[in-house]
Amino acid sequence: MDIFKELQERGLIYQHTNEEALRKRLDSGPMTLYCGFDPTADSLHIGSLLPILVLKRFQLAGHIPIALVGGGTGLIGDPSGKAAERILNPQEVVEQWASKIKDQLGHFLDFETKESPAIIANNYDWLGSLQVIEFLRDIGKNFPLGAMLAKDAVEARMSKGISYTEFSYMILQSYDYLKLNEVYGCEMQVGGSDQWGNITAGIDLIRRTSGDQVKEMYGLTMPLVTKSDGVKFGKTESGTVWLNAEKTSPYKFYQFWMNTDDQDVIRFLKYFTFLSLDEIAVLAEGVEKEPEKRKAQRTLAVEVTKLVHGQEALERAEKISSALFGGGLTNLTSAELEEGFSDVPSATIESPEIGLVDLLIKGEVVTSKRLAREAIENGAIYINDIRYTDVETSVSQLERLDGKYLVIRRGKKNYYLIKFK
Structure with a gap:
């Protein structure tokens, strides 16, 4: 060579x-x-x-x-x-x-x-x-x-x-x-x-x-690695991306690469993977013709996550990603839920005998009962992938993930994790 x-x-x-x-x-x-x-x-x-x-x-x-x-x-x-x-x-x-x-x-x-x-x-x-x-x-x-x-x-x-x-x-x-x-x-x-x-x-x-x-x-x-958007490479909203799985989970690591900009992804494939230049050229063509499929980003995320964390961690990261972005939260274990939602607001609830309005306040999803009712009635509240529009819903009626979790989503991107003792 x-x-x-x-x-x-x-x-x-x-x-x-x-x-x-x-x-x-x-x-x-x-x-x-x-x-x-x-x-x-x-x-x-x-x-x-x-x-x-x-x-x-x-x-x-x-x-x-x-x-x-x-x-x-x-x-x-x-x-x-x-x-x-x-x-x-x-x-x-x-x-x-x-x-x-x-x-x-x-x-x-x-x-x-x-x-x-x-x-x-x-x-x-x-x-x-x-x-x-x-x-x-x-x-x-x-x-x-x-x-x-x-x-x-x-x-x-x-x-x-x-x-x-x-x-x-x-x-x-x-x-x-x-x-x-x-x-x-x-x-x-x-x-x-x-x-x-x-x-x-x-x-x-x-x-x-x-x-x-x-x-x-x-x-x-x-060359020092830079990103096209001017944000320092290796930095996210939640901080530095570490190689240690305990500091940055394999799921978060995987998502970092998945979020690579189209302008950066081919360069990063050349830098950080051992794919041949011919294989990378095919992916580059896909970025030009079908950028919405994000095949190059997925390949980058797979290759680097496997390289750094191993096959088992890669499969777990893909499973969590699929559940979070494609539906299927019920398929996740406690450990996978904790990993996938490690950087979202979370709260611990001692008693399920409260209403949905109070749950949203205790979970800091909203700041008042009025805002809670409006969010529910407007169809902005999802719990474990299911939309709830009835303000009279009781938390005891909700099926918990792995027996002790509720994942609340407000709107499209705001997630909250509720744990029960």
């Missing part, structure tokens, strides 16, 4: 070092490369999915990826792409997060295969034992101040302020590249386009410290 051509055709290359030399090196045999992931939370989010999948693409092409968990750099904070200083987290918290992220990365990369096994590393293993004087003498002297100030990530922060702590991040990341080269023979660093300055700084450090044997080192960045 021509991995460089594959990445190029998918739009996954934003910047790179000497193309001729890089392509020649990739064609000559397995290359070891790395990408870093700082533990800034207890899970990675979908902003990290693109570099993870690029590492996976390299592994499938026969190369050796290193997933570097930033247990050390995570204690400092990368200023790249940040308008203000990061909050520094306690070391024990960062250690816990680093462990969880290490497990997440193992879901995508194959560390067991005999051919081109992936490598997992934590930069705290070498950064945590550094001696300040020795580090400044041996490493710091290789970083001209003018060159550091000219890097985009630093320059963008100079007017707003940047601490020496974050200013030094570039040196630490460069040292990571040097150590991975020494220990594993790593020859290339990949990352988002905001990492270009840090990547080239690492290449310069290795050249400066390699003595008479000048090494050819490589760097490659991917």
Whole structure:
């Protein structure tokens, strides 16, 4: 496989070092490369999915990826792409997060295969034992101040302020590249386009410290993912889309991809799936001719949800989606109802011996009895997919889902979950 051509055709290359030399090196045999992931939370989010999948693409092409968990750099904070200083987290918290992220990365990369096994590393293993004087003498002297100030990530922060702590991040990341080269023979660093300055700084450090044997080192960045509507990728009304199923349920994850705009869906299929470009071209034709069918969005949602959460979670997400948007709430289990309605207003009712009007108020569907009666009489209230227009309806008459739930819908999109003790 021509991995460089594959990445190029998918739009996954934003910047790179000497193309001729890089392509020649990739064609000559397995290359070891790395990408870093700082533990800034207890899970990675979908902003990290693109570099993870690029590492996976390299592994499938026969190369050796290193997933570097930033247990050390995570204690400092990368200023790249940040308008203000990061909050520094306690070391024990960062250690816990680093462990969880290490497990997440193992879901995508194959560390067991005999051919081109992936490598997992934590930069705290070498950064945590550094001696300040020795580090400044041996490493710091290789970083001209003018060159550091000219890097985009630093320059963008100079007017707003940047601490020496974050200013030094570039040196630490460069040292990571040097150590991975020494220990594993790593020859290339990949990352988002905001990492270009840090990547080239690492290449310069290795050249400066390699003595008479000048090494050819490589760097490659991917485009930062943007959405056509201007909303930041990976953000929804309910917050960040995480890779951890406990933080973002597979159903919500699936729906995030289902809601992809027509202008973005083909690009995202190229970025985030392993479908062939020919298969994607067929889907692109469908977007042009039959956009209402949303086949490309459904394919994207299926492929990425299966990749991140597995087949069983995908089937559950599809079942919940079908019930919510096509009718069939009675087919859902308690767990599926909780997952599907995890971000809608909910209320717990102790006694079913109340009327429908009072239920709507207790469930915060409306704010007054007058508004409750109007909503019912106007046919705006649905309970478990059934429209109720009689204001005298008693809650005890309503059949509960799985014995303890009512799903109220007001209008077309406003959902509420009622639980009974």
